[in-house]
Amino acid sequence: MRFSGKTVLVTGGANGIGLATARRFASEGANIALVDLDEAGLTAAAQRLHEITDQVLCLPADAGNAQQIRAAVAKTIDQLGGIDVAVAGAGRGSPNVDVFDVEDDDWDAVMQVNLRGGFVLGKAVARHMIETGREGAIIFVSSVGAELGVATQAPYCVSKAGIAMLTKTLALSLAPHNVRVNAVGPGPVRTAMTEPVIADDRLRGLMLSRTPLGRFGEAEEIAGTISFLASADAGFMTGQTIYPDGGRLALNYVVAPPV
Numbered sequence: 034m035r036f037s038g039k040t041v042l043v044t045g046g047a048n049g050i051g052l053a054t055a056r057r058f059a060s061e062g063a064n065i066a067l068v069d070l071d072e073a074g075l076t077a078a079a080q081r082l083h084e085i086t087d088q089v090l091c092l093p094a095d096a097g098n099a100q101q102i103r104a105a106v107a108k109t110i111d112q113l114g115g116i117d118v119a120v121a122g123a124g125r126g127s128p129n130v131d132v133f134d135v136e137d138d139d140w141d142a143v144m145q146v147n148l149r150g151g152f153v154l155g156k157a158v159a160r161h162m163i164e165t166g167r168e169g170a171i172i173f174v175s176s177v178g179a180e181l182g183v184a185t186q187a188p189y190c191v192s193k194a195g196i197a198m199l200t201k202t203l204a205l206s207l208a209p210h211n212v213r214v215n216a217v218g219p220g221p222v223r224t225a226m227t228e229p230v231i232a233d234d235r236l237r238g239l240m241l242s243r244t245p246l247g248r249f250g251e252a253e254e255i256a257g258t259i260s261f262l263a264s265a266d267a268g269f270m271t272g273q274t275i276y277p278d279g280g281r282l283a284l285n286y287v288v289a290p291p292v
């Protein structure tokens with residue numbers, strides 16, 4: 034098994050892509066630390082993970098709160114012996130308004146979790162990996178929104194674009210220490226975050242008209258890409274964002290075919 038004896042910490046691990054990622058790593062032998070705001074979700078997630086492994090640590094914490102994240106990292110090191118892979122999966126959307134109508138506080142709240150949260154986790158884990166001489170991997174969960182602007186999701190898109198540069202700069206700093214840093218940028222994936230889109234015929238149709246594979250992705254497919262980035266198969270990859278997106282970024286403006 035690829036991750037036997039390794040410890041993987043996942044923020045946003047109680048649901049969706051984070052939970053699927055934790056399950057994937059656990060099924061490949063890893064010990065798991067789940068960090069999330071959603072305490073009931075953590076309990077339910079731990080029950081599902083216990084079907085695969087005994088080694089599950091649940092840590093209620095806000096990804097945007099540096100003190101809480103540093104404490105979660107310290108507790109994982111203390112109880113599970115170290116961290117080999119960190120996945121920054123916690124994320125939130127923006128209020129659906131044009132950028133000139135975004136409240137300053139809403140801007141900050143999105144940046145706090147999506148961008149600062151990644152920075153804080155990356156920093157805490159990087160120090161530990163350097164100090165213990167681990168060949169670690171850090172993976173940020175970005176989005177196609179890092180590349181494709183949505184007028185009514187500016188804070189979200191800007192935060193994810195920031196993650197792309199955080200990925201590059203942290204990768205450069207950590208390369209001499211054999212710690213790799215990459216990001217995964219999903220297209221539309223069937224989780225709680227996309228439930229309102231999936232439930233609305235018009236929005237679902239619009240989304241699928243821009244997704245060449247013609248379906249929403251599954252959280253397990255993103256987990257597969259994340260586990261690849263953490264594995265030795267990606268041993269020469271660092272500083273990259275890769276996009277499991279159903280072909281979304283490959284698609285230019287679509288015009289009706291000539292009749």
Ligand SMILES: NC(=O)c1ccc[n+]([C@@H]2O[C@H](COP(=O)([O-])OP(=O)(O)OC[C@H]3O[C@@H](n4cnc5c(N)ncnc54)[C@H](O)[C@@H]3O)[C@@H](O)[C@H]2O)c1
Nearest residue numbers: 045048049050069070071095096123124176221222224226
């Ligand atoms: N679903 C998609 O289509 C999609 C597409 C691209 C990127 N993403 C990204 O994937 C990541 C996971 O999203 P998902 O689709 O699985 O959604 P989800 O709502 O199923 O899961 C998000 C998890 O993050 C947790 N979370 C949110 N804010 C937090 C905070 N401040 N501190 C700790 N935990 C927090 C939630 O409690 C939840 O468990 C996010 O970063 C999101 O931006 C999702």
